[in-house]
Amino acid sequence: MTDAPCPQQNHLLAALPAEARERIAPYLERAHLPLGKVLYESGDTLRHVYFPTDAIVSLLYVMANGGSAEIAVVGKEGLVGVAMFMGGESTTSRAIVQSAGTAYRLLGKRFKDEVNRHSELLHLMLHYTQALITQMAQTAVCNRHHSIDQQLCRWLLLSLDRLAGDHLNMTQELIANMLGVRREGVTDAAGRLQQLGVIAYSRGHIKVLDRPRLEQLSCECYAVVKKETDRLLPYLPPRRPC
Amino acid sequence: MTDAPCPQQNHLLAALPAEARERIAPYLERAHLPLGKVLYESGDTLRHVYFPTDAIVSLLYVMANGGSAEIAVVGKEGLVGVAMFMGGESTTSRAIVQSAGTAYRLLGKRFKDEVNRHSELLHLMLHYTQALITQMAQTAVCNRHHSIDQQLCRWLLLSLDRLAGDHLNMTQELIANMLGVRREGVTDAAGRLQQLGVIAYSRGHIKVLDRPRLEQLSCECYAVVKKETDRLLPYLPPRRPC
DNA sequence: CCCGCTCTGTGCGTTAGCGTACCGACAAGG
DNA sequence: CCTTGTCGGTACGCTAACGCACAGAGCGGG
Numbered sequence: 001m002t003d004a005p006c007p008q009q010n011h012l013l014a015a016l017p018a019e020a021r022e023r024i025a026p027y028l029e030r031a032h033l034p035l036g037k038v039l040y041e042s043g044d045t046l047r048h049v050y051f052p053t054d055a056i057v058s059l060l061y062v063m064a065n066g067g068s069a070e071i072a073v074v075g076k077e078g079l080v081g082v083a084m085f086m087g088g089e090s091t092t093s094r095a096i097v098q099s100a101g102t103a104y105r106l107l108g109k110r111f112k113d114e115v116n117r118h119s120e121l122l123h124l125m126l127h128y129t130q131a132l133i134t135q136m137a138q139t140a141v142c143n144r145h146h147s148i149d150q151q152l153c154r155w156l157l158l159s160l161d162r163l164a165g166d167h168l169n170m171t172q173e174l175i176a177n178m179l180g181v182r183r184e185g186v187t188d189a190a191g192r193l194q195q196l197g198v199i200a201y202s203r204g205h206i207k208v209l210d211r212p213r214l215e216q217l218s219c220e221c222y223a224v225v226k227k228e229t230d231r232l233l234p235y236l237p238p239r240r241p242c
Numbered sequence: 243m244t245d246a247p248c249p250q251q252n253h254l255l256a257a258l259p260a261e262a263r264e265r266i267a268p269y270l271e272r273a274h275l276p277l278g279k280v281l282y283e284s285g286d287t288l289r290h291v292y293f294p295t296d297a298i299v300s301l302l303y304v305m306a307n308g309g310s311a312e313i314a315v316v317g318k319e320g321l322v323g324v325a326m327f328m329g330g331e332s333t334t335s336r337a338i339v340q341s342a343g344t345a346y347r348l349l350g351k352r353f354k355d356e357v358n359r360h361s362e363l364l365h366l367m368l369h370y371t372q373a374l375i376t377q378m379a380q381t382a383v384c385n386r387h388h389s390i391d392q393q394l395c396r397w398l399l400l401s402l403d404r405l406a407g408d409h410l411n412m413t414q415e416l417i418a419n420m421l422g423v424r425r426e427g428v429t430d431a432a433g434r435l436q437q438l439g440v441i442a443y444s445r446g447h448i449k450v451l452d453r454p455r456l457e458q459l460s461c462e463c464y465a466v467v468k469k470e471t472d473r474l475l476p477y478l479p480p481r482r483p484c
Numbered sequence: 485c486c487c488g489c490t491c492t493g494t495g496c497g498t499t500a501g502c503g504t505a506c507c508g509a510c511a512a513g514g
Numbered sequence: 515c516c517t518t519g520t521c522g523g524t525a526c527g528c529t530a531a532c533g534c535a536c537a538g539a540g541c542g543g544g
Contacts, residue, residue, distance in 0.1 A: 061383045064462055069386045071379040086372040087365055088474050123329055130328040136378045137313040141303045143385035144311045144422040180386040220306055224334055232330050
């Protein structure tokens with residue numbers, strides 16, 4: 001949004017050893033990911049892996065009856081398509097764009113070959129995958145024990161960390177689908193946050209006014225995931241020259 | 243319980259190429275895992291990885307306020323300690339023995355070296371890890387959407403698959419801790435199952451009388467995890483000569 | 485400028501699960 | 515045999531979240 005887009009805005013790409021980055025660079029393809037776009041469906045064989053820069057992608061499980069629940073969220077810190085190098089080549093969840101933006105993509109097969117040939121690359125990916133596992137585990141805990149209010153805070157923070165700035169573009173309906181709750185539940189929770197002066201909400205546009213407060217109101221899940229992610233991926237400052 | 247214990251009762255060990263198995267064999271150490279034993283605590287650096295044969299280990303997250311929730315369960319189909327080769331060397335969850343039994347263990351460092359040297363071994367482990375990820379994801383969904391009744395069915399089936407026979411030794415209190423619900427909730431659900439003639443319950447001893455019915459009463463989560471695990475790990479029949 | 489759509493707010497009644505409290509039933513061990 | 519502790523069953527009020535229905539609010543296109 002501010003800078004010209006470049007692959008190194010994705011933290012994993014930025015963390016690659018120069019040699020690996022150069023090997024991959026010619027095959028990276030810039031893709032615009034519009035809101036709601038499905039990168040892959042449950043059971044699909046993955047064609048590409050995606051490295052978001054300013055897009056956010058949700059991993060969403062959709063039940064037989066149409067209900068849904070977000071499993072994890074991926075932004076500039078990660079990649080979509082870990083099943084490619086984990087070996088399964090597909091997953092039981094859907095990957096859907098939650099916030100429009102840009103990603104760099106790479107043919108799955110090519111990426112897999114690279115990963116298998118270069119252990120440094122593989123280890124970076126596995127570290128990220130463990131961070132993703134932590135996020136999933138914490139999502140399970142959060143779904144069990146925490147209130148919608150707390151979960152909304154956690155979710156806003158996770159999204160905020162993956163975007164530049166303090167504003168988000170998401171309707172309450174969309175958030176409800178992600179959290180797997182009723183839209184009205186989100187309305188209530190967001191209303192409370194608004195009255196506390198923590199956010200300002202208006203027709204799909206959220207502005208975060210008081211992030212520290214948001215962190216206080218969130219359950220421990222956000223902090224656990226953040227801390228573990230930082231531990232596992234202690235790379236580079238967020239910005240880098242392109 | 244029936245056969246003399248041997249490492250190949252663990253499916254991953256059994257699936258190893260003979261050459262890899264022989265390399266590892268001298269370092270495998272048989273360990274009895276008593277109920278409630280903590281194999282590692284949140285944040286601990288893993289000393290060993292464990293390959294259960296007839297033991298079951300729960301990956302449990304314990305919250306700041308003492309509440310808990312099971313993230314996944316590991317039995318003879320898998321191993322405890324994926325963080326060892328994922329790179330983190332620790333996780334945010336606790337590994338606790340849910341059903342006493344035997345496991346074979348191996349020094350974490352040695353295992354890590356083996357995995358890094360032999361890509362066939364690594365790929366087997368990554369496949370298992372993806373299956374574990376699927377289980378975690380489904381746990382998150384289940385916690386969000388399904389009733390205690392359904393979750394109890396799912397949980398019994400997961401445990402049953404990891405044991406020989408049709409009986410389990412677990413108190414309702416223990417099950418409640420795993421599911422992250424009240425003990426009374428489990429009492430109610432188990433009472434209903436008992437009245438339907440699906441199980442017989444008595445002081446920590448459960449006998450499953452009608453497994454097909456149990457599968458009907460369970461939510462889709464059980465089937466999803468089982469199908470995906472079978473897809474990812476299509477190895478060997480459960481029994482093998484030792 | 486107004487129509488129509490999307491998004492948000494609100495108000496029900498209903499229910500699953502929680503917290504608490506307590507009691508009986510069974511098993512093991514002195 | 516009786517005590518003691520663990521385990522399972524039950525009851526009661528409470529709350530968060532649900533399903534449903536509908537009303538106002540803002541924005542964009544004709």
